[in-house]
Amino acid sequence: MVQHLQRTAYLASGFCKDANVAGLAYNAGLTHDLGKYSVEFQKRLQGGPRVDHSSAGAKELMALFKGTPQEGLATLLAYCISGHHTGLLDYGGSSDLPGDGTLAARLKTDVCDYSAYKGEVDLSALTFPKYLPIRPPEGKKEKMGFSLSFITRMIYSALVDADFQETQEFVQGKMPRGGHEDILTLREKFNAHLRKFENPTSVINRKRTETLRACVEKSAQKPGFFKLTVPTGGGKTLASMAFALNHAAEKGLKRIIYVIPFTTIIEQNAGVFKDILGEENVLEHHSNFDWETKKREAGEKADDRTRSVYAKLKLAAENWDISVVVTTNVQFFESLFANKSSRCRKLHNIAKSVIVFDEAQMFPRDYLRPAMSAVWELVNNYGTSAVFCTATQPKLEQFLPAGTPITELAPDPQELFDFYKRVEVKPLEAKLCDDELIARLNAHEQVLCIVNTRKHASGLFGMLEGEGNFHLSTLMCPAHRRQKLAEIRHRLENGQVCRVISTSVMEAGIDVDFPVGYRALTGLDSINQAAGRVNREMRRGVSEMFVFEPQSEFIKKTPRYISQAVEVARAVLRDHVDMPISIPAIEAYFGRLYSLQDPQAFDVKGIMACFDDSDGKFKFETAARKFQVIEDVTETVIILFNEEAKNLIEELKYTQYPSSTLRKLQPYTVSIYQGEFEVLSSKGVILTIAEEYAVLNPEHLTEYYSCDRGLLVPESGGGDGLFF
Structure with a gap:
């Protein structure tokens, strides 16, 4: 038993080195299983009844340090120890009774006599730091509670990862942890790929190379907040990875985490990174990736190396111990606020990383305050850099402490917008009834029309006549949509009739190129995304995309947050009629949109209130239950x-x-x-x-x-x- 405690403590302290709380993680590891010293637990190993062994270490620490300056830190460790199997609990209150499912209740629980630990484990030598290596935002002492809760998560993550690893090693032998190539090696692979294209011949590729080089030049800056503002087609995927690899190499950061809002984009970008850096070095972590199948297929027909690669990637999916992770907004942010050990295991490996947020305007708006507070913690207290990457930069600085610098990586964003201008966005003054819209669409042999609801898309499609007409929405299963997209691309490339009526599913990283487009009035960020599907390859000079306001009844039930985006976009398009898709227009749009919202609209579930107690009485379980980026409705x-x-x-x-x-x-x-x-x-x-x-x-x-x-x-x- 003592070997397990010591080994877990050693591993946990190493995992928390980058979070600068190695000593606290060591203490958690050394005490997490003290309850296993009870006679009752030994009987459990022989098939006896279940025994609560997790509360013992928490109770012991609280008893040892009650009334001392270390009592607060002992409370943070008590969360981690008591929840290392079941998850981080809410603290609860003084009236809670044993069995109530809170930390306060667990600390009152009678546990079996575990004092036999004293013959093997000496807790008198435990040390606690005088000061925690964290600082809340300047002038925001009320946010100390959030900072304390975050460091608790880091210790918890290190503890459960260490406990998992030590137990697996005991049962199965040495696990295939790590084994991936480091950042310096990956940077050289990436540079070798770029050297194949170092003398671009086309004007567009020269401009993309210019943007990429600007990103590399700024990679020597100290870790912090960055943004990359590049229009659609400007090469931001490779440019952002170039910055991330060089920045990590220059500053000793350990991994790159690429966070993407849509699985349609994640599979595409992960494929690009795997081709350049090697499949064994890139973890693709999202709900559509099937590890069980991959593992079984590897076991059936793969060579030893391939089986080893998949075994390592499967473990990396649990703890993110790999150089490049490609994941989703949902996976990333819900993990930061999760309370279960399986979801939290990876968190300590986010420290000292470069996090690239692709399509940053897609941050979950209902959770912007807690999400940005978590990103601020990672940057300011855990040596991480964050890159907000998009053509339509939201005003995220509004959710950071005043004066927080965000460095632009692009050489001149407005000049890039002017250069890549391939589409003239033309708002129509009068509302369009469906008959008028259909007449306009029928006047084009190839045209894309994107509307705001599935019902409207289906209704309009039913009004089209002739051949070559297509409908796309999430009422079609993904395999069906892929099939239709293949037909659409074939028709576009061969000059055949192709009229598409779609919902915004067509905007999410779909590589198509229409000569003209129509977009129902919506947020300016979505209008820009739609424009990216028109004249995408810049083969036609400047094309047109018309923004129209539907007259139909399909907009009557629009939720307030969407109707506000429409109202603001209408005003911005009117004020910036000559340049509706420009840096000033985008800044005006997000500035007005956020100012219209009640501050509580960016934390609709009250997540921050779960951590506003600087005495450490947090609500981890409540926050995890509330923080659901995609509501299950x-x-x-x-x-x-x-x-x-x-x-x-x-x-x-x-x-x-x-x-x-x-x-x-x-x-x-x-x-x-x-x-x-x-x-x-x-x-x-x-x-x-x-x-x-x-x-x-x-x-x-x-x-x-x-x-x-x-x-x-x-x-x-x-x-x-x-x-x-």
Whole structure:
């Protein structure tokens, strides 16, 4: 037992070295399993009843340091120790009783006699720092509670990672941790790739190279906040990675974490990075990536090296111990506010990293205050750099302490916008009824029209006549959309008729090139994204994209936060009629948009209030439950779209690995509102497989799933139709 405690303490202290709290992590590791010294726990190992062994170490530390200057630090460690299996708890209150599920209750819990530890473990030598190596924002002492909660998360992360690793090594032998190439080696690989294109011949590629070199030149600056403002097509993916690799190499940072809002983009960018840096050096971590299948396939037909690579990547997905991580906004931010050991294990490895936030305007608006507070902690207290990368920079400095510098990496953002101007955005003065819009679309052989709701897109598509017409929305499963996109690209490239009516699903990293576009009035950031699908390759001089305001009833149920974006965009387009997509227009848009919002709108669940107590009485479990970037207000329906989907459904009925099968089924799923789901279920359109998975009834497939529009949801099914 003592060897486990000492080894865990040693590992945890090493993991927390970059967080500058190695000593506290050591203390947590040395005391986390004191409860296993009880006779009752030894009987548990022989098949006896369950025993609470996690509370003992927390109670012991609190008893040892009660009434001393170290009592506050002991409380932080008590969170970590008591929750190293079940998760970080809320502190609770003095009236809590044993069994109430709070830290206060756990500290009152009677535990089995574990005093036998004293024969092997000497706690008298435990040391605590006089000062914690953290500082809240200047003049913001009320935020000390958040800083203390964050350092608690770091210690907890190191403890559970160390405990996992030591236990796995004891049971399975040495685990394949690490083994990836370091930042210096990856920088050389990246530079070798760039040397193939060091003398670009086209004007566009020369401009992209100029931007990339500007990023490299600024990589020697000290860690902090940066932004890269580059228009669509300006090469920001490679430019941001060039900065990240060089900055990490120059400043001794350990890894690059690339955070992306959409899985459609993540797979594309991760593929680029893997091609350049090697698959074994890039962890792709998101909900669509199926590790169980990868591992089984590697075991069946791969050589030893490939099996080793997948084994290391699988472990890296748990702790992010790898040089390059590509992940989603949801995975990144929900992990920062999670309380379960499996989600928190990776957190200590975020310290001393370069974090690139691609499409930074897609930060979760309802959680901007806690999200930006967490990023500030990482930068100011944990040696991390943050890069906000987008064509439409939101005013994120509003959510940082006043005076926080954010260094621009692009050589001259407005000059880049002028250079890459491929589209003239033209707001239409009068509202358009659907008949007028359809007449305009029919006047073009190739045209893209993006609207704000699935209902509007479906209705407009039904009004188009002739061949070469397409509809895209999330009522079509991803595999269906990919199939349609392949047809669309083929028609565009071959000069065939191609009219597309889509929701904003078409804006998220979709590589298409239309000669003209129409966009229903929406936020300026989305208008800019839509413009990126028009004249994308700059083959036509300057094309046109018309911004119109629909006259239809589909906008009546628009939520306030979306209607505010529309109102602000309308005003900004009017004020910047000559240059609606420009740096001044974008700054004006986000400035006005944020000023209209009540401050609480950026922390709608009150996450920050969970950590406003500088005495350490935090609400970790409550915050984790509240911080959900994607609210679970929908139901997922599996579509038997092709033979693979049908085979996977059969597999799902009997498999021992349902999570693996469900990941493989994600390309065949559609999310709908609960009201729509209930109506379809009442009609027998939806079946339940394995008692919990909803599947579109094969008998109703042709009636309720259209090859053009996807799932046909009922008119009276509820919801506001704002799915993309």
